[in-house]
Amino acid sequence: MRDATFTDMIVLLHLGRLATPGERRLLDAILIGVADHGSGAPSCAAARLAASGNRQSVSAAIAAGVLTIGDEHGGAGSNCMELIAEGLALAARDGITVVAAAQTLVERAVRKKLRLPGLGHRTHTTDPRTKALFDLAETEGIAGAGVTFMRALEEAACAAIKPLPMNIDGALAAILHDIGFPPPAGKFMFIIGRVAGLTAEVAEEYDRERPMRIEFAVEYDGAPPRSE
Amino acid sequence: MRDATFTDMIVLLHLGRLATPGERRLLDAILIGVADHGSGAPSCAAARLAASGNRQSVSAAIAAGVLTIGDEHGGAGSNCMELIAEGLALAARDGITVVAAAQTLVERAVRKKLRLPGLGHRTHTTDPRTKALFDLAETEGIAGAGVTFMRALEEAACAAIKPLPMNIDGALAAILHDIGFPPPAGKFMFIIGRVAGLTAEVAEEYDRERPMRIEFAVEYDGAPPRSE
Amino acid sequence: MRDATFTDMIVLLHLGRLATPGERRLLDAILIGVADHGSGAPSCAAARLAASGNRQSVSAAIAAGVLTIGDEHGGAGSNCMELIAEGLALAARDGITVVAAAQTLVERAVRKKLRLPGLGHRTHTTDPRTKALFDLAETEGIAGAGVTFMRALEEAACAAIKPLPMNIDGALAAILHDIGFPPPAGKFMFIIGRVAGLTAEVAEEYDRERPMRIEFAVEYDGAPPRSE
Amino acid sequence: MRDATFTDMIVLLHLGRLATPGERRLLDAILIGVADHGSGAPSCAAARLAASGNRQSVSAAIAAGVLTIGDEHGGAGSNCMELIAEGLALAARDGITVVAAAQTLVERAVRKKLRLPGLGHRTHTTDPRTKALFDLAETEGIAGAGVTFMRALEEAACAAIKPLPMNIDGALAAILHDIGFPPPAGKFMFIIGRVAGLTAEVAEEYDRERPMRIEFAVEYDGAPPRSE
Numbered sequence: 007m008r009d010a011t012f013t014d015m016i017v018l019l020h021l022g023r024l025a026t027p028g029e030r031r032l033l034d035a036i037l038i039g040v041a042d043h044g045s046g047a048p049s050c051a052a053a054r055l056a057a058s059g060n061r062q063s064v065s066a067a068i069a070a071g072v073l074t075i076g077d078e079h080g081g082a083g084s085n086c087m088e089l090i091a092e093g094l095a096l097a098a099r100d101g102i103t104v105v106a107a108a109q110t111l112v113e114r115a116v117r118k119k120l121r122l123p124g125l126g127h128r129t130h131t132t133d134p135r136t137k138a139l140f141d142l143a144e145t146e147g148i149a150g151a152g153v154t155f156m157r158a159l160e161e162a163a164c165a166a167i168k169p170l171p172m173n174i175d176g177a178l179a180a181i182l183h184d185i186g187f188p189p190p191a192g193k194f195m196f197i198i199g200r201v202a203g204l205t206a207e208v209a210e211e212y213d214r215e216r217p218m219r220i221e222f223a224v225e226y227d228g229a230p231p232r233s234e
Numbered sequence: 235m236r237d238a239t240f241t242d243m244i245v246l247l248h249l250g251r252l253a254t255p256g257e258r259r260l261l262d263a264i265l266i267g268v269a270d271h272g273s274g275a276p277s278c279a280a281a282r283l284a285a286s287g288n289r290q291s292v293s294a295a296i297a298a299g300v301l302t303i304g305d306e307h308g309g310a311g312s313n314c315m316e317l318i319a320e321g322l323a324l325a326a327r328d329g330i331t332v333v334a335a336a337q338t339l340v341e342r343a344v345r346k347k348l349r350l351p352g353l354g355h356r357t358h359t360t361d362p363r364t365k366a367l368f369d370l371a372e373t374e375g376i377a378g379a380g381v382t383f384m385r386a387l388e389e390a391a392c393a394a395i396k397p398l399p400m401n402i403d404g405a406l407a408a409i410l411h412d413i414g415f416p417p418p419a420g421k422f423m424f425i426i427g428r429v430a431g432l433t434a435e436v437a438e439e440y441d442r443e444r445p446m447r448i449e450f451a452v453e454y455d456g457a458p459p460r461s462e
Numbered sequence: 463m464r465d466a467t468f469t470d471m472i473v474l475l476h477l478g479r480l481a482t483p484g485e486r487r488l489l490d491a492i493l494i495g496v497a498d499h500g501s502g503a504p505s506c507a508a509a510r511l512a513a514s515g516n517r518q519s520v521s522a523a524i525a526a527g528v529l530t531i532g533d534e535h536g537g538a539g540s541n542c543m544e545l546i547a548e549g550l551a552l553a554a555r556d557g558i559t560v561v562a563a564a565q566t567l568v569e570r571a572v573r574k575k576l577r578l579p580g581l582g583h584r585t586h587t588t589d590p591r592t593k594a595l596f597d598l599a600e601t602e603g604i605a606g607a608g609v610t611f612m613r614a615l616e617e618a619a620c621a622a623i624k625p626l627p628m629n630i631d632g633a634l635a636a637i638l639h640d641i642g643f644p645p646p647a648g649k650f651m652f653i654i655g656r657v658a659g660l661t662a663e664v665a666e667e668y669d670r671e672r673p674m675r676i677e678f679a680v681e682y683d684g685a686p687p688r689s690e
Numbered sequence: 691m692r693d694a695t696f697t698d699m700i701v702l703l704h705l706g707r708l709a710t711p712g713e714r715r716l717l718d719a720i721l722i723g724v725a726d727h728g729s730g731a732p733s734c735a736a737a738r739l740a741a742s743g744n745r746q747s748v749s750a751a752i753a754a755g756v757l758t759i760g761d762e763h764g765g766a767g768s769n770c771m772e773l774i775a776e777g778l779a780l781a782a783r784d785g786i787t788v789v790a791a792a793q794t795l796v797e798r799a800v801r802k803k804l805r806l807p808g809l810g811h812r813t814h815t816t817d818p819r820t821k822a823l824f825d826l827a828e829t830e831g832i833a834g835a836g837v838t839f840m841r842a843l844e845e846a847a848c849a850a851i852k853p854l855p856m857n858i859d860g861a862l863a864a865i866l867h868d869i870g871f872p873p874p875a876g877k878f879m880f881i882i883g884r885v886a887g888l889t890a891e892v893a894e895e896y897d898r899e900r901p902m903r904i905e906f907a908v909e910y911d912g913a914p915p916r917s918e
Binding site: 044045046048049051052055056058059060061062063066067069070073074075076077078079080217218220221222223224 | 272273274276277279280283284286287288289290291294295297298301302303304305306307308309445446448449450451452
Binding site: 237238239240241242243247248258259262266270291292293294296297298300301302303304418419421422425426427429430431433434436437440 | 490
């Protein structure tokens with residue numbers, strides 16, 4: 007353990023075993039990838055707001071940032087990991103291929119008008135981060151049923167719905183699954199990575215910015231003034 | 235106690251005794267006054283950000299709002315209550331009048347270039363909320379040494395520095411002092427009142443707004459790209 | 463509005479209208495009732511823990527307390543308000559009485575082995591707080607369909623299952639419904655009331671207790687030491 | 691950057707440059723060392739309390755844990771880094787040796803009855819973790835003025851006061867200083883490491899424990915019941 011890295015410790019805490027070099031490398035890539043997406047992300051903006059009004063506790067600012075993380079912000083990985091688990095359980099239960107299971111879940115999503123977590127991107131037609139992660143997973147021998155399922159899901163969704171490239175959440179969900187993490191780990195890994203980013207955002211807010219600098223324009227659209 | 239109000243309970247919890255009708259009325263006015271200053275205040279903006287990314291827990295959103303409250307946001311009342319306590323202790327110790335103690339503290343602020351909490355307002359030359367609170371305090375027989383000190387502080391500061399009308403934080407600090415609250419109560423009462431406002435802001439965000447709607451424009455001004 | 467109380471403000475913020483005197487009185491009783499159930503409640507214990515390790519920000523301590531509030535702690539009122547709304551919608555849709563709707567929901571709970579929120583108490587066979595609230599609701603003319611439904615639910619559950627007296631969560635859910643609050647307000651009112659209690663708990667922790675005083679005995683029951 | 695680790699990213703975010711292999715290794719050791727000290731630590735206990743009452747949001751539980759971190763819990767490293775900075779500035783300003791500066795600060799602590807952060811341990815006479823970190827720092831060539839100062843401080847304090855072995859906070863403070871981090875980084879690194887531990891504690895609470903299981907015995911020592 008003298009050469010263990012912090013990432014090894016994260017694996018040990020969650021899985022109760024040491025990481026292989028390949029697992030460590032992929033988890034490092036994932037944690038780096040989620041650490042900071044700019045000060046405008048809800049987590050960073052909330053942390054800076056708290057640092058702006060309450061400069062007595064860096065913990066308060068970081069906690070405010072963490073609190074913005076949920077199903078809608080940083081939660082897509084966990085949701086996608088649940089879908090992967092469901093798809094693979096379906097394949098095992100019904101004795102069908104993973105590809106057939108993915109098609110079944112795409113058909114259900116079409117029928118029930120559900121969004122498929124892990125697919126789709128506002129601008130990319132192929133998300134370059136997905137390719138980078140999956141190439142690394144192949145090289146390191148980590149890619150397993152999770153990666154297979156997500157590739158089948160992407161193909162089935164593109165055929166049945168519209169071009170829906172697998173995004174970074176889908177890619178990290180597949181890899182976390184293949185390392186052996188349960189679905190909630192998607193959110194936990196996002197939180198661990200993002201907290202590193204939040205500490206740097208909060209450090210900068212304390213160092214560079216004056217308190218109470220952040221102002222939000224809000225337009226009132228409620229009831230008119232009462233006549234009396 | 236069958237007719238007790240929530241405000242009575244707040245006094246009982248903090249002072250260990252029942253409120254007089256006048257104390258209750260002034261505390262009601264203070265709590266109403268701080269409950270909500272619009273969605274753009276840091277506390278409300280942070281609560282709405284958390285509601286926007288994490289729609290699984292209203293507690294998380296309200297806590298994010300609370301975390302923005304510190305010396306810089308909602309803390310002026312407590313800071314002013316400490317100044318009042320210091321001024322009155324000075325008068326008692328040195329056997330001087332409250333007016334003389336206020337002048338001494340203004341002189342020190344000028345000498346050390348310190349801001350005086352509770353004085354000054356961006357737009358008002360006379361803060362109408364201060365007058366309303368102090369009129370009520372006189373009518374109800376609550377006004378005591380705290381009100382006297384703050385009036386003397388305002389006068390001394392206006393004479394020595396520039397027009398610095400007592401603001402709402404100075405007024406509520408004087409009244410909380412005269413009811414018998416210790417300085418930290420300024421922040422506690424702000425939090426109690428503001429949490430009522432935050433619950434309504436969060437309720438509206440859940441009801442009316444879609445998740446992840448809030449975007450912040452951030453301008454990058456860091457290091458240029460590395461040539462590689 | 464010069465005579466408005468903080469409780470009036472809470473109604474105004476959430477319902478957009480002034481409270482009647484009876485509504486105000488009932489809401490005061492509810493907020494007082496949830497403010498503080500002793501330092502051992504999860505919300506108070508968490509707030510004191512934060513005050514114990516982080517004495518730089520009272521907001522941090524109060525936020526830690528708020529974060530323990532969820533479906534399992536302080537959430538029974540909201541869950542019960544949803545059941546009331548469902549029962550009354552069922553009665554309206556199927557043209558059946560509220561009593562019949564309550565029986566239907568009890569039968570479903572028995573069939574699906576679900577707990578009925580708002581019923582049952584560890585020690586009381588009749589919860590004295592329920593009686594006090596409902597008496598006040600009758601006197602003030604507030605008791606409406608919510609109270610009728612909860613009484614019918616209690617009777618149907620006692621007949622079909624076992625003695626399950628309506629508890630304080632069931633009582634406040636009925637009354638909040640009859641005042642016109644939507645289900646999430648059950649949790650919001652709990653938070654508003656409890657924050658008042660938390661401020662007093664945190665004030666006491668700062669005043670009386672030394673930092674880091676709280677220790678928890680934890681018994682390790684994990685894997686044995688590795689031999690090598 | 692393809693081989694970068696999460697720890698490299700933390701250095702990049704805070705220092706704006708890549709870590710050397712030695713720096714990375716020391717920081718890994720520090721982050722591992724603070725990640726988890728058992729479920730009884732205030733941060734873990736608060737996180738589990740929130741997971742116990744509010745099972746709708748893992749973020750809420752982790753944030754509750756973060757909020758317990760302050761000067762008293764997890765803050766000794768930052769406080770010690772400030773002392774190191776002060777000691778080295780003193781040496782530079784007065785043209786005295788680091789050893790002389792350490793003696794001056796110990797004398798001041800004795801005179802003013804201040805505790806010296808980074809020194810002292812309840813049970814150890816030599817903290818084995820300090821030795822392990824400092825050995826690694828020597829091997830990797832990281833040990834600099836911070837390590838020199840802390841060793842001088844330990845020696846001066848042991849001579850002037852009583853056996854006060856340098857503890858883990860003193861050791862990590864020295865090393866973080868020598869890597870180039872400013873004092874607040876002591877708290878930030880503690881938070882980053884501890885959040886990894888909190889995610890595992892919260893995962894276990896969700897998986898293994900029933901809600902609302904945690905009870906705290908509290909002994910009432912307040913006013914007696916009122917006679918009337």
